[in-house]
Amino acid sequence: xxxxxxxxxxxxxxxxxxxxxxxxxxxxxxxxxxxxxxxxxxxxx
Numbered sequence: 001x002x003x004x005x006x007x008x009x010x011x012x013x014x015x016x017x018x019x020x021x022x023x024x025x026x027x028x029x030x031x032x033x034x035x036x037x038x039x040x041x042x043x044x045x
Contacts, residue, residue, distance in 0.1 A: 018026055 021029075
């Protein structure tokens with residue numbers, strides 16, 4: 001039950017964060033975040 005509640009909360013937050021962006025804009029941000037994960041896999045600076 002806690003897992004379902006957490007998932008619903010995250011989905012709601014994600015909806016709010018992305019509501020004013022186009023799919024293309026979200027794709028750019030997703031690529032940038034993926035790039036950061038690749039360059040700094042464990043938060044290494």
